[in-house]
Amino acid sequence: MTERALRLGTRRSKLAMAQSGQVADAVRQLTGRPVELVEITTYGDTSREHLAQIGGTGVFVAALRDALVRDEVDFAVHSLKDLPTAQPDELVLAAVPEREDPRDVLIARDGLTFAELPEGARVGTGSPRRMAQLNAYARSHGMTIQTVPIRGNIDTRIGYVHKGELDAVVLAAAGLSRIGRTDEVTDFLSVDTVLPAPGQGALAIECAAHNASLAAALAELDDPYTRVAVTAERSLLAALEAGCSAPVGALADLPPLSASLERGDPHADEQIVKEMRLRGVVGTPDGSTLVQLSTTGPVPETETRAMALGRELAVEMLAKGAAGLMGERAL
Numbered sequence: 616m617t618e619r620a621l622r623l624g625t626r627r628s629k630l631a632m633a634q635s636g637q638v639a640d641a642v643r644q645l646t647g648r649p650v651e652l653v654e655i656t657t658y659g660d661t662s663r664e665h666l667a668q669i670g671g672t673g674v675f676v677a678a679l680r681d682a683l684v685r686d687e688v689d690f691a692v693h694s695l696k697d698l699p700t701a702q703p704d705e706l707v708l709a710a711v712p713e714r715e716d717p718r719d720v721l722i723a724r725d726g727l728t729f730a731e732l733p734e735g736a737r738v739g740t741g742s743p744r745r746m747a748q749l750n751a752y753a754r755s756h757g758m759t760i761q762t763v764p765i766r767g768n769i770d771t772r773i774g775y776v777h778k779g780e781l782d783a784v785v786l787a788a789a790g791l792s793r794i795g796r797t798d799e800v801t802d803f804l805s806v807d808t809v810l811p812a813p814g815q816g817a818l819a820i821e822c823a824a825h826n827a828s829l830a831a832a833l834a835e836l837d838d839p840y841t842r843v844a845v846t847a848e849r850s851l852l853a854a855l856e857a858g859c860s861a862p863v864g865a866l867a868d869l870p871p872l873s874a875s876l877e878r879g880d881p882h883a884d885e886q887i888v889k890e891m892r893l894r895g896v897v898g899t900p901d902g903s904t905l906v907q908l909s910t911t912g913p914v915p916e917t918e919t920r921a922m923a924l925g926r927e928l929a930v931e932m933l934a935k936g937a938a939g940l941m942g943e944r945a946l
Contacts, residue, residue, distance in 0.1 A: 624688035695814035700853035709833035715789035717816035723783035743862035750902025810864030813848035850925025
């Protein structure tokens with residue numbers, strides 16, 4: 616008798632289906648069991664409001680989590696940056712696979728890079744975090760840009776550029792990579808220019824806490840370094856008491872390794888790196904004020920240490936005035 620198929624809950628978007636399909640293949644190889652995708656529509660998929668207006672936090676996640684709790688699916692795949700920082704007791708984050716490129720990218724008309732954008736260029740993004748940093752960078756380099764809030768899937772956003780409504784849009788590199796469209800990128804934005812969202816580029820595989828055997832099997836897909844890095848980033852976000860739509864950027868990386876990877880060094884992964892750098896930024900959407908700090912310490916050996924690193928940096932950022940830059944989200 617063959618075991619029944621494992622039910623993987625996923626959002627319906629092209630990107631969600633692509634990343635869930637990749638996880639499904641890995642789980643089939645790991646467990647020898649068939650995996651079927653169960654498509655679930657979330658509030659964030661149907662609402663046409665901007666994420667900052669509908670709260671951002673959890674709008675792409677709640678319906679998937681409800682399906683897990685009701686035993687309608689066995690496990691779910693999320694973009695980690697969409698997950699609220701508080702983990703429900705009845706669910707477990709079984710695996711955080713190896714992270715894709717965490718950077719943001721520009722897709723601009725005429726193959727332009729960010730530095731080549733014309734005076735007054737209209738740049739589309741739905742993210743206050745991106746707006747804050749793009750405007751701050753432009754301001755410090757004598758550029759004038761206009762950031763335009765947009766919603767929609769990848770096709771919709773790129774369409775604004777093709778139709779001439781916008782000069783450029785900013786998207787996550789990881790999403791474009793997962794659907795095979797990195798050839799449309801006109802500029803990879805350095806993390807020194809725009810820090811990504813906490814957890815950007817990473818996936819989260821979640822299942823019911825009572826399903827210990829499935830959680831143990833899924834844990835084989837966990838990448839320990841990615842796990843501590845995103846734990847530190849999300850701890851920073853939580854300590855700032857901000858949701859995933861707040862203008863907060865964070866990245867935990869291994870400085871020598873990150874530099875080698877950005878240079879395309881084929882031997883980068885052979886380096887032994889002992890330190891992790893955590894950077895955080897909070898800013899006003901117009902980029903007029905940014906609080907940007909970093910800290911470096913030993914690579915955390917436990918999630919508890921990673922969380923402590925995030926909290927420590929948050930305390931420093933709050934002391935520099937970060938709370939006042941997050942609008943009504945700040946306490």
